Amino acid sequence: MKVRIQMVFEAEDGRPEAIEEVAQLQRGPLCPAELGLSLTEAKTLMHGMQQAMVTEQVDQYLSQFKTCTHCDAARARKGQHTVVYRTLFGKLNLKSPRLYDCPCQNHGRRSSSPLAALLTSHCAPELLYLQAKFASLMSYGLSVDLLSEVLPLENEINHTSMRRQLHSVAQRLEEELGEEQLQFIEGCANDWKKLPPPGPPFTIGLDGGYVHASDQKSRTEGWFEVITGKSIKTQGGGAKVFAFVNKYDTKPKRRLHEVLKSQGLQMNQQVVFLSDGGDTVRNMQAYLSPESEHLLDWFHITMRLTVMGQLVKGMSTELKPDDRYPLTPSVLASLDKHLESVKWNLWHGNVPHALQRMDDLDDDLETLEENPQNKKKLEKAVKELRGYIMANEAFIPNYGDRYLHDEIISTAFVESTVNQVISKRFVKKQQMRWTQRGAHLLLQTRVQVLNEDLRNTFCRWFPGMNVDQPVELKAA
Numbered sequence: 028m029k030v031r032i033q034m035v036f037e038a039e040d041g042r043p044e045a046i047e048e049v050a051q052l053q054r055g056p057l058c059p060a061e062l063g064l065s066l067t068e069a070k071t072l073m074h075g076m077q078q079a080m081v082t083e084q085v086d087q088y089l090s091q092f093k094t095c096t097h098c099d100a101a102r103a104r105k106g107q108h109t110v111v112y113r114t115l116f117g118k119l120n121l122k123s124p125r126l127y128d129c130p131c132q133n134h135g136r137r138s139s140s141p142l143a144a145l146l147t148s149h150c151a152p153e154l155l156y157l158q159a160k161f162a163s164l165m166s167y168g169l170s171v172d173l174l175s176e177v178l179p180l181e182n183e184i185n186h187t188s189m190r191r192q193l194h195s196v197a198q199r200l201e202e203e204l205g206e207e208q209l210q211f212i213e214g215c216a217n218d219w220k221k222l223p224p225p226g227p228p229f230t231i232g233l234d235g236g237y238v239h240a241s242d243q244k245s246r247t248e249g250w251f252e253v254i255t256g257k258s259i260k261t262q263g264g265g266a267k268v269f270a271f272v273n274k275y276d277t278k279p280k281r282r283l284h285e286v287l288k289s290q291g292l293q294m295n296q297q298v299v300f301l302s303d304g305g306d307t308v309r310n311m312q313a314y315l316s317p318e319s320e321h322l323l324d325w326f327h328i329t330m331r332l333t334v335m336g337q338l339v340k341g342m343s344t345e346l347k348p349d350d351r352y353p354l355t356p357s358v359l360a361s362l363d364k365h366l367e368s369v370k371w372n373l374w375h376g377n378v379p380h381a382l383q384r385m386d387d388l389d390d391d392l393e394t395l396e397e398n399p400q401n402k403k404k405l406e407k408a409v410k411e412l413r414g415y416i417m418a419n420e421a422f423i424p425n426y427g428d429r430y431l432h433d434e435i436i437s438t439a440f441v442e443s444t445v446n447q448v449i450s451k452r453f454v455k456k457q458q459m460r461w462t463q464r465g466a467h468l469l470l471q472t473r474v475q476v477l478n479e480d481l482r483n484t485f486c487r488w489f490p491g492m493n494v495d496q497p498v499e500l501k502a503a
Protein backbone atom coordinates (compact mmCIF):
# COMPACT_ATOMS: atom_id res chain seq x y z
CA MET A 28 0.00 0.00 0.00
CA LYS A 29 1.15 3.51 -0.76
CA VAL A 30 -0.04 6.46 1.32
CA ARG A 31 0.30 9.99 0.02
CA ILE A 32 -0.07 12.81 2.49
CA GLN A 33 -1.08 16.17 1.15
CA MET A 34 -2.01 19.48 2.65
CA VAL A 35 -4.75 21.55 1.06
CA PHE A 36 -4.72 25.28 1.75
CA GLU A 37 -7.97 27.15 1.35
CA ALA A 38 -7.25 30.85 1.27
CA GLU A 39 -9.88 33.21 2.61
CA ASP A 40 -9.00 35.90 0.07
CA GLY A 41 -10.50 33.92 -2.81
CA ARG A 42 -7.21 32.59 -4.15
CA PRO A 43 -7.45 29.07 -5.55
CA GLU A 44 -6.83 26.16 -3.24
CA ALA A 45 -3.20 25.12 -3.02
CA ILE A 46 -2.19 21.52 -2.57
CA GLU A 47 1.18 20.58 -1.12
CA GLU A 48 2.44 17.02 -1.23
CA VAL A 49 4.05 16.39 2.16
CA ALA A 50 5.13 12.76 2.15
CA GLN A 51 4.64 9.27 0.86
CA LEU A 52 4.60 6.15 2.98
CA GLN A 53 4.94 2.53 1.91
CA ARG A 54 3.48 -0.49 3.64
CA GLY A 55 4.08 -4.19 2.96
CA PRO A 56 2.30 -7.19 4.47
CA LEU A 57 0.84 -6.18 7.83
CA CYS A 58 2.93 -6.71 10.95
CA PRO A 59 2.39 -5.06 14.34
CA ALA A 60 5.33 -2.68 13.98
CA GLU A 61 4.03 -1.37 10.66
CA LEU A 62 0.45 -0.87 11.73
CA GLY A 63 -0.09 2.85 11.70
CA LEU A 64 2.59 5.51 11.93
CA SER A 65 5.98 4.98 13.47
CA LEU A 66 7.56 7.68 15.59
CA THR A 67 10.14 8.42 12.90
CA GLU A 68 7.41 8.77 10.28
CA ALA A 69 5.34 10.96 12.56
CA LYS A 70 8.33 13.20 13.20
CA THR A 71 9.11 13.46 9.49
CA LEU A 72 5.47 14.19 8.76
CA MET A 73 5.26 16.87 11.43
CA HIS A 74 8.37 18.51 10.06
CA GLY A 75 7.04 18.36 6.49
CA MET A 76 3.63 19.71 7.47
CA GLN A 77 5.22 22.45 9.51
CA GLN A 78 7.39 23.44 6.58
CA ALA A 79 4.42 23.53 4.18
CA MET A 80 2.15 25.35 6.58
CA VAL A 81 4.67 27.98 7.64
CA THR A 82 5.68 28.62 4.01
CA GLU A 83 2.05 29.20 3.12
CA GLN A 84 1.41 31.42 6.15
CA VAL A 85 4.54 33.46 5.45
CA ASP A 86 3.64 33.84 1.77
CA GLN A 87 0.23 35.10 2.67
CA TYR A 88 1.66 37.46 5.27
CA LEU A 89 4.24 38.87 2.88
CA SER A 90 1.74 39.34 0.04
CA GLN A 91 0.24 42.32 1.84
CA PHE A 92 3.58 44.15 1.70
CA LYS A 93 4.14 43.65 -2.00
CA THR A 94 2.33 46.81 -2.98
CA CYS A 95 2.24 50.28 -1.52
CA THR A 96 -0.65 50.84 0.87
CA HIS A 97 -1.00 54.44 -0.42
CA CYS A 98 -0.80 54.21 -4.19
CA ASP A 99 -0.94 50.47 -4.81
CA ALA A 100 2.29 50.50 -6.85
CA ALA A 101 4.51 47.46 -6.58
CA ARG A 102 7.40 47.88 -4.15
CA ALA A 103 10.88 47.17 -5.47
CA ARG A 104 12.87 44.42 -3.79
CA LYS A 105 16.23 45.39 -2.36
CA GLY A 106 17.32 41.90 -1.55
CA GLN A 107 16.53 38.82 0.44
CA HIS A 108 18.04 37.02 3.36
CA THR A 109 17.20 33.89 5.30
CA VAL A 110 15.53 33.93 8.69
CA VAL A 111 16.22 30.78 10.69
CA TYR A 112 13.17 29.98 12.76
CA ARG A 113 13.19 27.14 15.27
CA THR A 114 9.89 25.45 15.97
CA LEU A 115 8.66 22.43 17.90
CA PHE A 116 8.66 20.56 14.60
CA GLY A 117 12.06 21.47 13.32
CA LYS A 118 14.20 24.31 12.13
CA LEU A 119 12.94 26.26 9.14
CA ASN A 120 14.84 28.54 6.78
CA LEU A 121 12.46 31.28 5.77
CA LYS A 122 13.07 33.66 2.90
CA SER A 123 12.76 37.18 4.14
CA PRO A 124 12.65 39.84 1.40
CA ARG A 125 13.80 43.38 2.00
CA LEU A 126 11.52 45.83 0.19
CA TYR A 127 12.08 49.46 -0.69
CA ASP A 128 9.45 51.91 0.42
CA CYS A 129 7.30 53.19 -2.44
CA PRO A 130 8.68 56.37 -4.13
CA CYS A 131 5.49 58.08 -2.94
CA GLN A 132 6.73 57.67 0.66
CA ASN A 133 10.05 59.06 1.97
CA HIS A 134 11.18 59.27 -1.65
CA GLY A 135 11.50 55.49 -1.61
CA ARG A 136 14.91 55.66 -0.02
CA ARG A 137 14.17 53.47 2.97
CA SER A 138 13.60 49.76 3.00
CA SER A 139 12.21 47.23 5.45
CA SER A 140 11.99 43.47 6.03
CA PRO A 141 8.47 42.69 7.17
CA LEU A 142 9.14 39.07 8.13
CA ALA A 143 12.27 39.87 10.11
CA ALA A 144 10.31 42.59 11.88
CA LEU A 145 7.59 40.08 12.80
CA LEU A 146 9.87 37.31 13.99
CA THR A 147 12.07 39.20 16.40
CA SER A 148 12.80 36.00 18.30
CA HIS A 149 14.05 33.12 16.22
CA CYS A 150 12.52 30.51 18.46
CA ALA A 151 8.81 29.65 18.50
CA PRO A 152 7.16 30.31 21.88
CA GLU A 153 6.04 26.70 22.27
CA LEU A 154 9.53 25.36 21.69
CA LEU A 155 10.90 27.87 24.18
CA TYR A 156 8.22 26.81 26.65
CA LEU A 157 8.96 23.09 26.41
CA GLN A 158 12.70 23.67 26.64
CA ALA A 159 12.32 25.82 29.76
CA LYS A 160 9.86 23.39 31.30
CA PHE A 161 11.84 20.20 30.90
CA ALA A 162 15.22 21.74 31.65
CA SER A 163 13.68 23.00 34.89
CA LEU A 164 12.68 19.49 35.85
CA MET A 165 15.69 17.49 34.73
CA SER A 166 19.24 17.93 33.54
CA TYR A 167 19.92 19.82 30.33
CA GLY A 168 21.27 16.63 28.78
CA LEU A 169 18.19 14.55 29.60
CA SER A 170 15.89 17.30 28.37
CA VAL A 171 17.71 17.32 25.02
CA ASP A 172 17.34 13.53 24.84
CA LEU A 173 13.65 13.60 25.64
CA LEU A 174 12.69 16.39 23.26
CA SER A 175 14.80 15.05 20.38
CA GLU A 176 13.35 11.60 20.90
CA VAL A 177 9.73 12.65 20.46
CA LEU A 178 10.02 15.74 18.27
CA PRO A 179 11.81 16.30 14.94
CA LEU A 180 14.63 18.23 16.60
CA GLU A 181 17.63 15.93 16.05
CA ASN A 182 20.87 17.90 16.18
CA GLU A 183 18.93 21.12 16.50
CA ILE A 184 19.05 21.42 20.26
CA ASN A 185 21.90 20.73 22.63
CA HIS A 186 22.98 21.22 26.21
CA THR A 187 24.21 24.76 25.55
CA SER A 188 21.22 25.99 23.56
CA MET A 189 18.91 24.47 26.16
CA ARG A 190 20.60 26.39 28.95
CA ARG A 191 20.64 29.58 26.92
CA GLN A 192 16.90 29.33 26.24
CA LEU A 193 16.11 28.61 29.87
CA HIS A 194 18.23 31.58 30.93
CA SER A 195 16.40 33.85 28.51
CA VAL A 196 13.06 32.82 30.01
CA ALA A 197 14.34 33.25 33.56
CA GLN A 198 15.89 36.60 32.70
CA ARG A 199 12.56 37.82 31.41
CA LEU A 200 10.90 36.68 34.64
CA GLU A 201 13.56 38.52 36.62
CA GLU A 202 13.06 41.70 34.63
CA GLU A 203 9.35 41.61 35.42
CA LEU A 204 10.01 41.53 39.13
CA GLY A 205 9.52 44.99 40.63
CA GLU A 206 12.06 46.92 42.65
CA GLU A 207 13.19 45.76 46.05
CA GLN A 208 11.70 47.74 48.96
CA LEU A 209 12.49 47.85 52.63
CA GLN A 210 8.87 47.23 53.45
CA PHE A 211 5.77 46.11 51.61
CA ILE A 212 3.09 47.00 54.11
CA GLU A 213 0.45 49.11 52.41
CA GLY A 214 -1.99 51.55 54.00
CA CYS A 215 -2.54 52.05 57.71
CA ALA A 216 -4.47 50.39 60.52
CA ASN A 217 -7.62 52.32 59.60
CA ASP A 218 -7.54 51.00 56.03
CA TRP A 219 -6.96 47.45 57.23
CA LYS A 220 -10.08 47.58 59.42
CA LYS A 221 -12.16 48.29 56.33
CA LEU A 222 -10.90 45.23 54.47
CA PRO A 223 -13.18 42.19 54.17
CA PRO A 224 -12.49 39.47 56.73
CA PRO A 225 -9.40 37.56 55.61
CA GLY A 226 -9.22 33.81 55.19
CA PRO A 227 -7.24 31.50 57.47
CA PRO A 228 -3.64 32.48 58.24
CA PHE A 229 -0.86 32.07 55.73
CA THR A 230 1.96 29.83 56.82
CA ILE A 231 5.34 30.42 55.29
CA GLY A 232 8.24 28.10 55.93
CA LEU A 233 11.78 29.10 54.97
CA ASP A 234 14.90 27.04 54.88
CA GLY A 235 18.24 26.84 53.15
CA GLY A 236 20.11 24.25 51.18
CA TYR A 237 23.55 24.13 49.62
CA VAL A 238 24.59 23.86 46.02
CA HIS A 239 28.02 22.93 44.68
CA ALA A 240 29.77 25.97 43.25
CA SER A 241 31.67 25.87 39.98
CA ASP A 242 34.49 27.99 41.38
CA GLN A 243 35.28 25.55 44.14
CA LYS A 244 38.64 26.20 45.76
CA SER A 245 38.73 23.31 48.20
CA ARG A 246 36.60 20.40 49.30
CA THR A 247 35.00 22.29 52.17
CA GLU A 248 34.65 25.62 50.42
CA GLY A 249 32.80 26.03 47.22
CA TRP A 250 29.21 25.67 48.29
CA PHE A 251 26.70 28.43 48.14
CA GLU A 252 23.38 28.78 49.87
CA VAL A 253 20.00 28.62 48.25
CA ILE A 254 17.03 29.80 50.28
CA THR A 255 13.78 28.17 49.51
CA GLY A 256 10.36 28.36 51.02
CA LYS A 257 6.76 27.44 50.72
CA SER A 258 3.75 29.58 51.36
CA ILE A 259 0.58 27.74 52.28
CA LYS A 260 -2.63 29.66 52.05
CA THR A 261 -4.99 27.28 53.75
CA GLN A 262 -4.32 24.05 55.50
CA GLY A 263 -4.07 21.34 52.89
CA GLY A 264 -3.83 23.31 49.68
CA GLY A 265 -2.97 26.41 47.74
CA ALA A 266 0.78 26.22 48.24
CA LYS A 267 3.47 28.02 46.28
CA VAL A 268 7.19 27.58 46.43
CA PHE A 269 9.90 30.16 45.83
CA ALA A 270 13.68 30.09 45.83
CA PHE A 271 16.73 32.23 45.25
CA VAL A 272 20.48 32.15 45.62
CA ASN A 273 21.31 33.86 48.88
CA LYS A 274 23.54 36.95 48.61
CA TYR A 275 23.27 36.80 44.80
CA ASP A 276 19.62 37.79 44.69
CA THR A 277 19.06 41.50 45.16
CA LYS A 278 15.29 41.28 45.61
CA PRO A 279 14.43 38.45 48.03
CA LYS A 280 11.76 40.43 49.84
CA ARG A 281 10.05 41.54 46.64
CA ARG A 282 10.13 37.92 45.47
CA LEU A 283 8.36 36.68 48.58
CA HIS A 284 5.96 39.62 48.48
CA GLU A 285 4.91 38.73 44.92
CA VAL A 286 4.26 35.12 45.94
CA LEU A 287 2.04 36.24 48.81
CA LYS A 288 0.30 38.77 46.59
CA SER A 289 -0.43 36.10 43.97
CA GLN A 290 -2.07 34.08 46.72
CA GLY A 291 -4.28 37.03 47.65
CA LEU A 292 -2.66 38.16 50.89
CA GLN A 293 -4.63 40.92 52.62
CA MET A 294 -3.04 43.37 55.01
CA ASN A 295 -5.38 42.23 57.80
CA GLN A 296 -4.43 38.61 57.34
CA GLN A 297 -2.45 36.65 59.87
CA VAL A 298 0.85 35.40 58.56
CA VAL A 299 3.04 32.92 60.39
CA PHE A 300 6.68 32.64 59.36
CA LEU A 301 8.56 29.57 60.46
CA SER A 302 12.25 29.25 59.87
CA ASP A 303 15.56 27.98 61.12
CA GLY A 304 16.74 31.41 62.23
CA GLY A 305 19.51 33.11 60.32
CA ASP A 306 19.68 36.80 59.41
CA THR A 307 18.76 36.43 55.75
CA VAL A 308 15.47 34.70 56.33
CA ARG A 309 14.71 36.99 59.27
CA ASN A 310 15.30 40.14 57.23
CA MET A 311 13.24 39.01 54.30
CA GLN A 312 10.24 38.24 56.52
CA ALA A 313 10.21 41.65 58.12
CA TYR A 314 7.77 44.36 57.04
CA LEU A 315 5.78 42.19 54.66
CA SER A 316 2.63 42.11 56.70
CA PRO A 317 1.44 44.00 59.79
CA GLU A 318 -0.13 40.83 61.17
CA SER A 319 2.90 38.60 61.01
CA GLU A 320 4.37 36.29 63.61
CA HIS A 321 7.92 35.03 63.33
CA LEU A 322 8.71 31.70 64.90
CA LEU A 323 11.66 29.42 65.18
CA ASP A 324 10.63 26.17 63.57
CA TRP A 325 10.12 23.49 66.25
CA PHE A 326 11.32 20.96 63.72
CA HIS A 327 14.84 22.38 63.80
CA ILE A 328 14.95 22.41 67.60
CA THR A 329 13.92 18.76 67.84
CA MET A 330 16.46 17.78 65.22
CA ARG A 331 19.24 19.14 67.42
CA LEU A 332 17.79 17.55 70.57
CA THR A 333 17.45 14.20 68.85
CA VAL A 334 21.11 14.25 67.88
CA MET A 335 22.06 15.08 71.48
CA GLY A 336 19.88 12.25 72.78
CA GLN A 337 21.71 9.85 70.49
CA LEU A 338 25.06 11.08 71.81
CA VAL A 339 23.97 10.36 75.40
CA LYS A 340 22.78 6.91 74.33
CA GLY A 341 26.09 6.32 72.61
CA MET A 342 27.93 7.22 75.82
CA SER A 343 25.81 4.78 77.83
CA THR A 344 26.81 1.90 75.57
CA GLU A 345 30.45 2.98 75.60
CA LEU A 346 30.70 3.25 79.38
CA LYS A 347 30.13 -0.17 80.94
CA PRO A 348 29.65 -0.18 84.74
CA ASP A 349 33.11 -0.03 86.25
CA ASP A 350 34.26 -0.02 89.88
CA ARG A 351 36.81 2.69 89.17
CA TYR A 352 34.14 5.21 88.25
CA PRO A 353 31.13 4.52 90.50
CA LEU A 354 29.57 7.90 89.65
CA THR A 355 29.20 7.24 85.93
CA PRO A 356 25.71 5.63 85.92
CA SER A 357 24.20 8.47 87.93
CA VAL A 358 25.82 11.09 85.69
CA LEU A 359 24.42 9.41 82.59
CA ALA A 360 20.97 9.30 84.17
CA SER A 361 21.32 12.96 85.03
CA LEU A 362 22.29 13.84 81.44
CA ASP A 363 19.18 12.07 80.23
CA LYS A 364 16.99 13.88 82.73
CA HIS A 365 18.45 17.32 82.01
CA LEU A 366 18.19 16.85 78.26
CA GLU A 367 14.55 15.88 78.66
CA SER A 368 14.06 18.97 80.76
CA VAL A 369 15.70 21.20 78.13
CA LYS A 370 13.19 19.86 75.63
CA TRP A 371 10.23 20.28 77.98
CA ASN A 372 11.16 23.90 78.73
CA LEU A 373 11.71 24.78 75.08
CA TRP A 374 8.41 23.14 74.17
CA HIS A 375 6.74 25.49 76.64
CA GLY A 376 8.70 28.49 75.46
CA ASN A 377 10.56 28.82 78.73
CA VAL A 378 13.95 29.87 77.42
CA PRO A 379 15.58 30.94 80.74
CA HIS A 380 14.86 27.55 82.32
CA ALA A 381 15.97 25.73 79.19
CA LEU A 382 19.28 27.62 79.34
CA GLN A 383 19.71 26.67 83.03
CA ARG A 384 19.17 23.02 82.16
CA MET A 385 21.86 23.40 79.49
CA ASP A 386 24.19 24.62 82.24
CA ASP A 387 23.25 21.47 84.15
CA LEU A 388 24.23 19.42 81.11
CA ASP A 389 27.62 21.12 81.15
CA ASP A 390 28.00 20.35 84.86
CA ASP A 391 27.09 16.71 84.26
CA LEU A 392 29.72 16.46 81.56
CA GLU A 393 32.31 18.04 83.84
CA THR A 394 31.47 15.58 86.61
CA LEU A 395 32.02 12.68 84.23
CA GLU A 396 35.53 11.44 84.94
CA GLU A 397 35.83 9.29 81.87
CA ASN A 398 36.30 10.59 78.36
CA PRO A 399 34.18 8.60 75.96
CA GLN A 400 34.21 9.58 72.29
CA ASN A 401 30.80 11.18 72.42
CA LYS A 402 31.63 13.42 75.35
CA LYS A 403 33.41 16.05 73.26
CA LYS A 404 30.67 15.92 70.65
CA LEU A 405 27.98 16.43 73.26
CA GLU A 406 29.90 19.34 74.83
CA LYS A 407 30.04 20.93 71.41
CA ALA A 408 26.35 20.24 70.75
CA VAL A 409 25.33 21.85 74.04
CA LYS A 410 27.41 24.91 73.24
CA GLU A 411 25.87 25.21 69.78
CA LEU A 412 22.34 24.71 71.06
CA ARG A 413 22.88 27.43 73.64
CA GLY A 414 24.05 29.86 70.95
CA TYR A 415 21.17 28.88 68.70
CA ILE A 416 18.52 29.33 71.38
CA MET A 417 19.97 32.63 72.61
CA ALA A 418 20.13 34.04 69.07
CA ASN A 419 16.53 33.04 68.43
CA GLU A 420 15.05 33.68 71.87
CA ALA A 421 12.60 36.27 70.56
CA PHE A 422 11.15 33.76 68.12
CA ILE A 423 10.50 30.91 70.52
CA PRO A 424 6.80 30.72 71.41
CA ASN A 425 5.02 28.37 73.76
CA TYR A 426 4.91 25.52 71.24
CA GLY A 427 2.86 23.33 73.60
CA ASP A 428 0.19 25.95 73.87
CA ARG A 429 0.07 26.52 70.12
CA TYR A 430 -0.09 22.79 69.58
CA LEU A 431 -3.09 22.53 71.92
CA HIS A 432 -4.84 25.22 69.90
CA ASP A 433 -4.07 23.52 66.60
CA GLU A 434 -1.70 26.28 65.58
CA ILE A 435 1.22 25.47 63.37
CA ILE A 436 4.59 24.97 65.11
CA SER A 437 6.70 23.17 62.62
CA THR A 438 7.45 23.01 58.96
CA ALA A 439 8.49 19.50 58.21
CA PHE A 440 6.97 20.47 54.84
CA VAL A 441 9.83 22.87 54.25
CA GLU A 442 12.33 20.04 54.45
CA SER A 443 10.50 18.36 51.63
CA THR A 444 10.40 21.71 49.81
CA VAL A 445 14.18 21.95 49.99
CA ASN A 446 14.35 18.51 48.45
CA GLN A 447 11.70 19.27 45.88
CA VAL A 448 13.16 22.59 44.78
CA ILE A 449 16.88 22.10 45.20
CA SER A 450 18.08 18.55 45.66
CA LYS A 451 16.28 16.86 42.83
CA ARG A 452 17.68 19.19 40.20
CA PHE A 453 20.92 20.43 41.75
CA VAL A 454 22.73 17.99 43.97
CA LYS A 455 21.87 14.56 42.65
CA LYS A 456 25.06 14.38 40.68
CA GLN A 457 27.97 15.27 42.90
CA GLN A 458 30.13 16.26 39.96
CA MET A 459 27.62 18.87 38.86
CA ARG A 460 28.89 22.39 39.56
CA TRP A 461 26.85 25.56 39.39
CA THR A 462 27.49 29.23 38.97
CA GLN A 463 25.40 31.39 41.27
CA ARG A 464 23.75 33.06 38.30
CA GLY A 465 23.05 29.75 36.56
CA ALA A 466 21.53 28.26 39.69
CA HIS A 467 19.48 31.36 40.46
CA LEU A 468 18.01 31.54 36.96
CA LEU A 469 17.22 27.85 36.90
CA LEU A 470 15.47 28.19 40.26
CA GLN A 471 13.19 30.86 38.83
CA THR A 472 11.88 28.69 35.99
CA ARG A 473 11.84 25.67 38.28
CA VAL A 474 9.51 27.28 40.81
CA GLN A 475 7.30 28.45 37.94
CA VAL A 476 6.99 24.85 36.78
CA LEU A 477 6.45 23.47 40.29
CA ASN A 478 3.80 26.13 40.97
CA GLU A 479 2.18 25.34 37.61
CA ASP A 480 2.58 28.97 36.54
CA LEU A 481 4.93 28.66 33.57
CA ARG A 482 2.24 27.97 30.97
CA ASN A 483 0.20 30.98 32.11
CA THR A 484 3.28 33.15 32.04
CA PHE A 485 3.93 32.15 28.42
CA CYS A 486 0.31 32.77 27.49
CA ARG A 487 0.66 36.25 28.93
CA TRP A 488 3.92 36.88 27.03
CA PHE A 489 2.70 35.43 23.74
CA PRO A 490 -0.95 36.23 23.13
CA GLY A 491 -2.38 33.54 20.91
CA MET A 492 -0.61 30.75 22.75
CA ASN A 493 -3.59 30.45 25.06
CA VAL A 494 -6.02 30.12 22.18
CA ASP A 495 -6.29 26.46 21.40
CA GLN A 496 -7.95 26.39 18.00
CA PRO A 497 -10.27 23.43 17.74
CA VAL A 498 -8.97 20.71 15.41
CA GLU A 499 -11.60 18.88 13.45
CA LEU A 500 -10.54 15.33 12.84
CA LYS A 501 -12.13 13.96 9.68
CA ALA A 502 -11.68 10.29 10.44
CA ALA A 503 -14.24 8.83 12.81
Ligand SMILES: [Zn+2]
Nearest residue numbers: 095098129131
Ligand atom coordinates in the same frame (compact mmCIF):
# COMPACT_ATOMS: atom_id res chain seq x y z
ZN1 LIG B 1 3.06 54.49 -3.04
